Amino acid sequence: MGNQLGTLKKEEVELLQNSSHFDSRELRALYKQFRKDSPSGTINKQEFKEIMTQMGVGDQFLQDLLFNVFDKNKDSTINFQEFVCGLSSITRGTPEEKIEFAFSLYDIDGNGYITRSEMESILESMYKLVGTFVTCSGKKFDPHDLIEEFFDSMDDDGDGYISLEEYKRGTLKNPDIIQGLKLLNQ
DSSP states (O other): OOOTTSOOOHHHHHHHHHHSSOOHHHHHHHHHHHHHHOTTSEEEHHHHHHHHHHTTOOOHHHHHHHHHHHOTTOSSEEEHHHHHHHHHHHHHOOHHHHHHHHHHHHOTTOSSEEOHHHHHHHHHHHHHHHSOEEOTTOOEEOHHHHHHHHHHHHOTTOSSOEEHHHHHHHHHHOHHHHHHHHGGGO
């Protein structure tokens, strides 16, 4: 994406506008910074981690998860289109886009289901960052209590796995999860 001169073509801008929540001016500014940070046109995992650290996301496990979600084509690098789409989902996505993004984070192995083990890995990492979990009502949870509540409220068929559809339904019913997704706007 982008020509030899390091600028976005009109068609590329239009494609990215249609697949993100950024306007042409923002896309051009993002592209300029992206190319400055990565003249090759792609970001490897280490470069991505450095960017995330600069943005305040210092936990290595969370950085790895974010990289895996951004890297849609699974080639171990993030191109500009993948970067824009991931950033758009996190910062400006619709509630449904944020729900799908969050599900992708939790579904570590990418099999389409969230397991207790995956949830435990994520929450332990997040717990290290924030120290405690507090719901909108002020109730505090430790990660294991949160996992139990999560599965009790979302695993509709009781199979021990949460599908994307179960996650969507459960998220829309739970104001604490919606509130957490709104934090992605900040």
